[in-house]
Amino acid sequence: MSYETDVFETLRYRLMTNGFGHGEKVRAEHLRQEFGCSASTIREVLFRLSTLGLVEFREQRGFRVPEKSRKMLHDLTHMRVLLEAEGTAMSIRQGGVAWEARLTAAHHQLSHLEMRLQTASDTDPFVDLWFNAERQFHETLISACGSDVLRATHHQIYCRFRQQLMVEDRQFDFISNNIRHHQQILDAAMSGDEALTRQKIHDHLARHLLTGDALELA
Amino acid sequence: MSYETDVFETLRYRLMTNGFGHGEKVRAEHLRQEFGCSASTIREVLFRLSTLGLVEFREQRGFRVPEKSRKMLHDLTHMRVLLEAEGTAMSIRQGGVAWEARLTAAHHQLSHLEMRLQTASDTDPFVDLWFNAERQFHETLISACGSDVLRATHHQIYCRFRQQLMVEDRQFDFISNNIRHHQQILDAAMSGDEALTRQKIHDHLARHLLTGDALELA
DNA sequence: TTTTCCTAGAATTTCGAAATTTTGCAACTT
DNA sequence: AAGTTGCAAAATTTCGAAATTCTAGGAAAA
Numbered sequence: 461m462s463y464e465t466d467v468f469e470t471l472r473y474r475l476m477t478n479g480f481g482h483g484e485k486v487r488a489e490h491l492r493q494e495f496g497c498s499a500s501t502i503r504e505v506l507f508r509l510s511t512l513g514l515v516e517f518r519e520q521r522g523f524r525v526p527e528k529s530r531k532m533l534h535d536l537t538h539m540r541v542l543l544e545a546e547g548t549a550m551s552i553r554q555g556g557v558a559w560e561a562r563l564t565a566a567h568h569q570l571s572h573l574e575m576r577l578q579t580a581s582d583t584d585p586f587v588d589l590w591f592n593a594e595r596q597f598h599e600t601l602i603s604a605c606g607s608d609v610l611r612a613t614h615h616q617i618y619c620r621f622r623q624q625l626m627v628e629d630r631q632f633d634f635i636s637n638n639i640r641h642h643q644q645i646l647d648a649a650m651s652g653d654e655a656l657t658r659q660k661i662h663d664h665l666a667r668h669l670l671t672g673d674a675l676e677l678a
Numbered sequence: 679m680s681y682e683t684d685v686f687e688t689l690r691y692r693l694m695t696n697g698f699g700h701g702e703k704v705r706a707e708h709l710r711q712e713f714g715c716s717a718s719t720i721r722e723v724l725f726r727l728s729t730l731g732l733v734e735f736r737e738q739r740g741f742r743v744p745e746k747s748r749k750m751l752h753d754l755t756h757m758r759v760l761l762e763a764e765g766t767a768m769s770i771r772q773g774g775v776a777w778e779a780r781l782t783a784a785h786h787q788l789s790h791l792e793m794r795l796q797t798a799s800d801t802d803p804f805v806d807l808w809f810n811a812e813r814q815f816h817e818t819l820i821s822a823c824g825s826d827v828l829r830a831t832h833h834q835i836y837c838r839f840r841q842q843l844m845v846e847d848r849q850f851d852f853i854s855n856n857i858r859h860h861q862q863i864l865d866a867a868m869s870g871d872e873a874l875t876r877q878k879i880h881d882h883l884a885r886h887l888l889t890g891d892a893l894e895l896a
Numbered sequence: 897t898t899t900t901c902c903t904a905g906a907a908t909t910t911c912g913a914a915a916t917t918t919t920g921c922a923a924c925t926t
Numbered sequence: 927a928a929g930t931t932g933c934a935a936a937a938t939t940t941c942g943a944a945a946t947t948c949t950a951g952g953a954a955a956a
Binding site for chain 2: 500507512
């Protein structure tokens, strides 16, 4: 693994998990010092991240973290629903027992964490664990879809979705709803009911969607 | 527009339109000479293209054009159908008269070219024109969907789809079917029938999809 | 007071070359 | 003949600095 790949992964993770504020400028010069490498290396990495939409590039004005916007979160959510619903339906058709086992395992892990979160007084130590378990569950849903293109596209969208949420969603006041949602998705998937599974995936993410007037104005 | 952006666009276009062979190595050093710039500039551009999937990057082994594969074309086509069907349905709901006008115009232009292609003895002068008109038509379909994320994602997938086709699809022996398909998509869209439009978009692209055993083995 | 202009400092873009790694090819061994 | 080893050429990766462009803030003008 080259140093550049290292920097890329480090920055990608940081951009997805609160390491920068929305709209903040990402100064190549500062990062160069922090990582102790040359300007070109940082620049390459930032360009790659901009192709993924995790930072925005403007000619002669460097890179900055995208602003948070209700509309952007809506669009990303809509795309997640589209990709996850389709990918999961394909997994149901083609995944077989191996996929069902993986999905059950991923749900068990997530469910365990969510239970503990409900009773924990300090949620901080769980934040990273929960984010990873949630991602793992949703990736497992589509893991047997058979299309690398779909999986890679979903991954891109998911990163930007996470980035849009960042801070505010860390209070976990939504957790009891989430537990129910995840359970319903699992049940629907295991029963082999494609239409129901699609519906449950939509319901789970619906709180990030705009409706009616709010969407018109966005 | 910076020089780098120039190089990026030039190479992206070349990768989509036959400028390199499948699996061919893309030598940064050669491109550096051709474009008369430094190695870093080329490297940055190739990294950005790799994030889009138009070239593959392997540690210490440079960049190469992805191999052509029936399975990859299938996956990309499947994604196109998913995105275009959804985007067009959204356009039907939200696009209004302005969208219908744009779509009619795009279809007219494409249709005109396709007619001439049918009777032309030498199709070469039309190749670029037709590719652009076809892209324009499909982009117009989703142009009123209201989601930048969907449009950008579709654009990425479309570029890779084009790249997979490259050479062989330039004989235009499929053109009379295509004329019918495009007309049917237009008619369905203008009639406001979402389900029918989705179906026609699927049918149009179906010749690139694998079925049954071929898919299992891929 | 508000606006415009200017300048010093900071950030960016691009470059060319040094350091490292791979690759092609010939000589050598089995 | 087939496979291995070693060397030279070519390609890649990383660097540090020069050239260019932006930005903030004070001075001058309206």
